Amino acid sequence: MKFGLNKLSLCFFPLSVLLIAFTFACKNHQPETADSNTIWWKGNLHTHSLWSDGDHFPEVITRWYKENGYHFLSVSDHNILQQGEMWIQPEYNRHAQSGGGIAVFEQYMEEFGKPWVESRLINDTLEVRLKPLNEYRHLFEEPEKFMLINSEEITDMHVVHVNAHNVLHFIPPQGGETVRETIQNNVNAVHHHHHETGQEMFPHLNHPNFHFAVTAEDLAHIEGLHFFEVYNGHRGVYNYGDENHVDLDRFWDITLTLRLAHLDLGMMFGLAVDDSHHYENSMDHTALPGRGWVMVRADFLTPEYIIRALKAGDFYSTTGVKLRDFSIIDNEYIVEIEDEPGVEYTIQFIGTPKNHDISSRPVLDQFGNELRATRTYSEEIGMFFKEISGTRATYQLTGDELYVRAKIISTKAHPNPFAEGDTEVAWTQPFVVE
Numbered sequence: 442m443k444f445g446l447n448k449l450s451l452c453f454f455p456l457s458v459l460l461i462a463f464t465f466a467c468k469n470h471q472p473e474t475a476d477s478n479t480i481w482w483k484g485n486l487h488t489h490s491l492w493s494d495g496d497h498f499p500e501v502i503t504r505w506y507k508e509n510g511y512h513f514l515s516v517s518d519h520n521i522l523q524q525g526e527m528w529i530q531p532e533y534n535r536h537a538q539s540g541g542g543i544a545v546f547e548q549y550m551e552e553f554g555k556p557w558v559e560s561r562l563i564n565d566t567l568e569v570r571l572k573p574l575n576e577y578r579h580l581f582e583e584p585e586k587f588m589l590i591n592s593e594e595i596t597d598m599h600v601v602h603v604n605a606h607n608v609l610h611f612i613p614p615q616g617g618e619t620v621r622e623t624i625q626n627n628v629n630a631v632h633h634h635h636h637e638t639g640q641e642m643f644p645h646l647n648h649p650n651f652h653f654a655v656t657a658e659d660l661a662h663i664e665g666l667h668f669f670e671v672y673n674g675h676r677g678v679y680n681y682g683d684e685n686h687v688d689l690d691r692f693w694d695i696t697l698t699l700r701l702a703h704l705d706l707g708m709m710f711g712l713a714v715d716d717s718h719h720y721e722n723s724m725d726h727t728a729l730p731g732r733g734w735v736m737v738r739a740d741f742l743t744p745e746y747i748i749r750a751l752k753a754g755d756f757y758s759t760t761g762v763k764l765r766d767f768s769i770i771d772n773e774y775i776v777e778i779e780d781e782p783g784v785e786y787t788i789q790f791i792g793t794p795k796n797h798d799i800s801s802r803p804v805l806d807q808f809g810n811e812l813r814a815t816r817t818y819s820e821e822i823g824m825f826f827k828e829i830s831g832t833r834a835t836y837q838l839t840g841d842e843l844y845v846r847a848k849i850i851s852t853k854a855h856p857n858p859f860a861e862g863d864t865e866v867a868w869t870q871p872f873v874v875e
Contacts, residue, residue, distance in 0.1 A: 481736045482747060484513035486592070487604060487647065487673070487714035488730075491529055491545075492571055493518035493594075497720040498549045500577050505720065505730060507587050512742055516574060517592035517604050522611050523574040528561075530568055543567075544722040585742050594647065595627045600654035602647040603627040607744045609638050621659050628666045641745045643752060645669060645712055648678035650689060657692045657815040661699035664706060668751070669696075671711030671758060671868055674732030674859055675718070681860065685804050687815050690791075690848065694823025695815060697871055698793045702843055710751070710870050713758035731857050733760045754870040761856075761865030762786070762849050769872055774836040776847050776869065785852045788834035790827040792845040792871070797821040838874055846871040 489495030490502055499516060506514045516523060531546040546569055550558050559570040578589045595603045597614035601623040605612055612630050617623030624646060631644040645668035649655035660669060671689045672680055682688040687695070693711050700706040713733030719725045735758050739750040750756060757764055763779040776788050801816035826845065827836050836845065847869040855863040 480740070480742075481738055482512040482742055483510060483734055483736055484515070484747065485511060485715050485717070485730070485734050486515045486590075486606065486645065486712060487517055487594070487670070487716045488514060489518055489594075489716070489718045489728075490516065490523070490571075491534065492516075492521055492523050492527065495718045495720070496534075496723050496725070497545050498569075498571070499523060499574070500553055500572065500580065501545070501549055502717070502720060502730075503577070503581050503589065504552070507581055509731060511734070512586065513588050513590060513747060515590040515592040515604070515606055517594045517606075519594050519596045520611075520614060522591060522593055522608070523571070524611075525573065527571040527573075528568045529571060530566055532567060545720075548722055588742055588744070590744055590747075595630075597623050597627060599623050600652045601627065602651070603631070604645050604647055605631045605634070605642065606645070607640060607642040607748060608634060609640050610634070620655055621662055624655070624659065624663050624666070628663060632665055641748045643668065643748055647714075648673040648675065648716065649692060650679035650682060650686060651675075651677065653679065653686045653814065656813070657687070657695035658699065660692075660709065661696045661704055661706070667708050668710050668712055669693075670714055670716075672713035672733045672760060672859075673716045674714065674730075675716040675728040676859060677727060678716070685806075685812055685814050691823055692815060694791065694793060695818055697844055698797065698799070698818075698822050701873060702793075702795070702797070703799065708754065708871065708873065710754055710756075711758055711868050713760060713868070729857055732855070732859055733758065735759075736764070757867055757869045759865070759867035760859075760863070761853065762851050762867035764849070764867060764869070767847065767869045769838070772838045774838060774845055774847070774872065776834050776849065778832040778849060780832040781853065785830065786832055787850045788829050788831070789825055789848045789850070790834070790836040790845055791823055791848060792826055793822050793824065793843045794841055795843045796841070797843070840874060842874045844871040844873045 490499040531542050561568050574591055582588050590607050592604055592606045593608055593612060595605055595612055595614055598616060599620045601620060612634060615626035615630050617626045628644050635642050648670050671693050680689050696709050700709055712735055715730050715732050716728055717730040718728035735756050737747050737750045737756040739746040765777040765779045767776045778786050798819040798821050801818045803811040803816055804814040806812055849867040851865045853865045855865050
């Protein structure tokens with residue numbers, strides 16, 4: 442088989458992950474060459490609307506994503522599915538003072554008009570009906586062009602947020618005594634829903650650095666969870682950490698090392714998402730659309746094909762960098778970039794050696810008290826194996842690596858940045874090496 446992962450090291454994987462690993466190694470979603478006809482599908486897996494704390498109507502939001510080149514969109518409001526009867530008062534909703542009130546209703550009316558827009562006056566107060574997903578999706582969905590995925594952000598205690606994708610019914614927050622227990626309970630609920638219905642679905646952990654609620658050690662211990670957000674476009678989630686908390690790239694490497702080498706819990710993939718809340722006519726630019734997304738390699742644009750490709754790790758996450766291909770052929774990890782004129786690229790191959798120092802120490806505050814934060818580990822965890830400038834890079838696997846992943850950093854300024862000075866980047870998913 443030309444796709445040479447040097448055999449996935451299945452001994453790292455419990456039965457719950459074995460099928461994912463087997464699919465990734467043997468079914469081979471990856472094209473053998475850059476000239477393959479396999480299609481990249483662009484999607485956002487974290488989006489909010491007026492059904493929860495977004496500041497616009499779902500039809501306007503969906504139109505924006507479709508018109509901006511996305512192929513799929515997960516509508517993931519907090520602790521609710523877009524189902525049933527829901528009326529709002531635009532003048533008095535939580536976003537009215539930041540431009541999300543009457544102005545968005547007027548835009549909604551201008552774009553969709555009567556009789557689609559349903560409104561009424563109750564005691565001289567304007568109320569507008571929010572359309573459920575099953576009513577408005579037909580306006581946008583087209584075979585092999587665009588689809589919507591019914592999702593929910595399960596929002597729970599301890600600032601634990603878990604997105605559940607392609608669900609059929611509402612999943613209530615499960616609670617828990619600790620962060621780990623709360624995450625685990627909600628992940629278990631999504632898997633229970635999958636087994637109960639037979640519907641293809643998956644959970645992912647949202648923004649672990651939001652309020653610095655989740656540590657890498659927490660994430661490493663969760664069974665049946667294989668996705669987290671390595672990049673979230675909401676400016677309040679601390680992607681880059683602070684003086685006491687690691688950035689999400691290092692968070693990822695610590696999690697991977699613990700899971701693969703020490704806990705036998707399998708892969709953790711990294712997603713880039715918008716977590717969009719603010720849209721046109723909003724004066725709040727905290728969580729705008731178009732900051733981060735995934736590019737999924739699948740034969741067809743259906744929820745089943747997209748989710749299976751995600752579970753196989755056949756995708757990359759990006760804030761703008763486009764890849765032509767990434768693969769492992771004859772024990773060589775290859776990354777090829779679809780370059781833009783005038784833009785320079787640095788490709789980093791990152792991973793942890795099999796023989797690594799796993800010792801760690803707690804993070805202490807100025808008074809010497811231990812903080813609830815990801816512990817400090819040696820530089821062997823998530824080290825740079827190789828760094829190359831250019832639009833194509835290769836890394837020869839030696840067999841001494843636990844896993845290898847790639848990060849691509851461009852010199853192109855992000856047009857809609859998470860933080861001032863951001864350039865466009867991309868992340869490929871880890872390959873486990875036997």
